[in-house]
Amino acid sequence: MSAADVPEREEVDEQYKWDLDSLFASDGEWEEAFEAVNERLDDLEAYEGRVTADADALEAVLETREEIMREVADVSAYARMRSDEDTADQHYQALSARAQSLSADASSAASFIEPELQQCTREELQAFVEENPALEQYEHYFDDVLRMKPHTRSSEVEELLADLSEVTGAGGEVYNMLTNADMEFPPVEKPDGSEVRPTLSNFTTLLKNRDRDFRQRVSETFYDEWAGLRNAVGTAYKNSVKADIKLARARNYDTARAASLDDANIPVGVYDNLVDTVEANLDTLHRHAELKRDVLGVDELRSWDLYTPLAEGEVEVPYEEARDHVVEAVAPLGEDYQSRVAEGLDSRWVDVYETANKRSGAYSGGTYDSQPYILMNYQDDITSMYTLAHELGHSLHSELTSETQPHVYSGYEIFVAEVASTVNEALLTEHLLETVEDEEFRRHVLDEYLERFRSTLFRQTMFADFEHRTHELAEDGEAITPDVCDEIYGDLKAEYYEPMALDDGIRREWMRIPHFYYGFYVYQYATGISAANALVDRIMEEGEPAAADYREFLSKGSREYPLELLRGAGVDMASPDPVEHAIDAYGDLVAEFESLT
Incomplete structure (x- = not known):
């Protein structure tokens, strides 16, 4: 999508805008x-x-x-x-x-x-x-x-x-305004000679293009622009880290990490267990990277190759088609859950398309007294369909909680929120692989879910390790500079993606991660997909009894502590078992795609 192709808000039909x-x-x-x-x-x-x-x-x-x-x-x-x-x-x-x-x-x-x-x-x-x-x-x-x-x-x-x-919170606010309102990337020439302007919303979509030279141009243009903001973003992040540490010490915590996790009563051992388990099983991630290198037919995997699909060709998924797939996919969670999803999609919960200056990314919002609201930047692809399923998981979590619990328990911790969203992703995969007959579409679905596992379980754990290391340095009195962040991030990237050659641009990737301004937030994506994978396996094996336990989990909000809520639904995140189980499932998907090639 070129800069000219991004419509103004008033050009979008009302049915695709949320109803504020x-x-x-x-x-x-x-x-x-x-x-x-x-x-x-x-x-x-x-x-x-x-x-x-x-x-x-x-x-x-x-x-x-x-x-x-x-x-x-x-x-x-x-x-x-x-x-x-x-x-x-x-x-x-x-x-x-x-x-x-x-x-x-x-x-x-x-x-x-x-x-x-x-x-x-x-x-x-x-x-x-x-x-x-x-x-x-x-x-x-x-x-x-x-x-x-x-x-x-x-x-x-x-x-x-x-x-x-x-x-x-000023560091995060400055970063948000800098990247969403002020930042504009130069246009890049497409293989057909036309131009496209990278945005925060379409960057990874552009990196899925089959033309490797184009992917390289997009990546270098994108990260070169970040290099020009190096000092501003570095200062914003440094001050965000300092704020985390100062607030933790003001509340008598030894570390910012302990303070952040204790708010939800999550032992730091859960964080360490996640990082240790994932980093002990990086060979599975390396297999995926090697598979990608071989399928793409390149001698050396580069950072601009990581998002390129293993499945050839392009599959377009218009919003209406995605809507139907998602509604059908959540049927194992019960008729009431499914009908709520369908009704919400028909009631303008979702702000669907990217428009000029719209905030990038996606989220589920709303309040105790309002309907749920979902911000999207839908790109007519499989990834956007999965994002829709993800955010609807959050929205149904909120709706069921608000209907069942008093206001004091209407919120819920991110630790359990990311379970609700990734359960929907797993169910969508199950549904598509079972019902879609088009082999090309199925290969794209399998590839998409492999990427979901890679980016959610492994990438977010890598982010978590980066946060831990930068905060530890700052707590020890060391300076957090852009060079320091480049070094820490580059070392982690080299460890996690051993088959890939690093470039200066990917060492700066930390600069484009907005979640780093919500201290020790990202690890919960990785624990979430681990718990969700275990819950979906139980729901598909046991049917309605397991689905009922899951709906009960959603309806409790924050009436119990997160680990207790998940135990009630049938998974123990204090154990390494769910993380190991998720890595095994990821390995099975890699092996399945290997068999196809």
């Missing part, structure tokens, strides 16, 4: 809601010092916080999504900035609640529950609050940390 009117019908209505909830913050602060005065006061403050936070979430979601529609629109940038400030102010206004709760013993809180049954719904929340007591500061410090949230 269900949140606020106009900016004026948003302004009214913003002012109303802003004025309510004083209602919350009025409870300071009285949180545990008695059971009724405790119920009142928790209900008031819930009402306010629900309103803040709606205001924030609308502003953020309007800004994502056109990241160069300064009006919505301003609304989004105001919403971020409001969210920080709301967190600050509520910051006294948990320190006051932590002055109680478990026995005292249990007595409040017995006195007022309305507090029963908060029992797991109380347990979590008391668990975090060693890492919660005084109400004054908590208020300060909440106020600083905008500042501590």
Whole structure:
């Protein structure tokens, strides 16, 4: 798609745009809601010092916080999504900035609640529950609050940390604006003589082109442009790492990694187990890379070859076709789940196509009180179809949780969220390989899922190791410079992709990974695909009983800790078994494709 081919937003039919009117019908209505909830913050602060005065006061403050936070979430979601529609629109940038400030102010206004709760013993809180049954719904929340007591500061410090949230997140915000609004790549000549301009959304799609010289031009043009932003991106990342470390130390953690994982009650051993298990089995990844080298017929595999499909030819998957495949694929999860997916796709949950200045990538959003929303940059290919299935997994997770759980448990940790999304990917693969008769399409499906395994299980684990190493260096007082990041990333790339020759561009790949600005986030993609693979195997073998356990898992939100939730669904992520099982499944897929060639 050339720069001219990327349409303006108003050129896209309404049916392919998400319906934000269900949140606020106009900016004026948003302004009214913003002012109303802003004025309510004083209602919350009025409870300071009285949180545990008695059971009724405790119920009142928790209900008031819930009402306010629900309103803040709606205001924030609308502003953020309007800004994502056109990241160069300064009006919505301003609304989004105001919403971020409001969210920080709301967190600050509520910051006294948990320190006051932590002055109680478990026995005292249990007595409040017995006195007022309305507090029963908060029992797991109380347990979590008391668990975090060693890492919660005084109400004054908590208020300060909440106020600083905008500042501590500045590195990621600068990076986002730099890459989505300001950055533009030079056009590249296509094999037919026309030109195409790489974007953050179409970069990997362009690297699937069969013309190797074109792939090289795209890769070099893309990474040369990043080289020109080397100091700006390096500074943004350095300060993001520093913010992670400062916040961790402010909360009495030894490391930023421990702080990040403890928020969801995930032992650091789970992280180490993932990295150790994957890095002990890199021979399977090397087999995939060698297979790609042989199928492409090249003497030396290069970074611009990695995304090139093993299957020859191109398979177009229009959005409507992808929609039908995804709806059919989720049938093993039950009729209700399937009908919800179909209805959501018909109710403008999805903002489908890439448009000028639209935020790159994809995500599932929305709030407790709204319908789910999905941002896509659909490219009419198999990868985009899988992305749609992935984001719908998140959306159904949110919808089932919101319908079943009180607001206090309506969120869920990324650790389990990435299970919900990759279960849908695995089911889509099962469905396509079972029902599609076109051999070329089937080969593309097999290749796509191999790439999903490679990029999710291995690549994200490599990212996790990179994050760990950069944070460790910074915690030891070492400088985090672009050269240091290049060296760490290049060494990891060489280890993971041993059959590939490295170039300077791929050593800079760390610069284009936005998830590095959400500290210690990416490892959960790898644990997610490992758990999802085990769950889908169980669902396909046992049928409805396993599907029912899985739906129950989705409906619990955060009422239990992540490892407990997954054990209830039938998988133990404290064990290396799910990761090893996923690597074995990946190896079987590699072997299957080897047999085809």
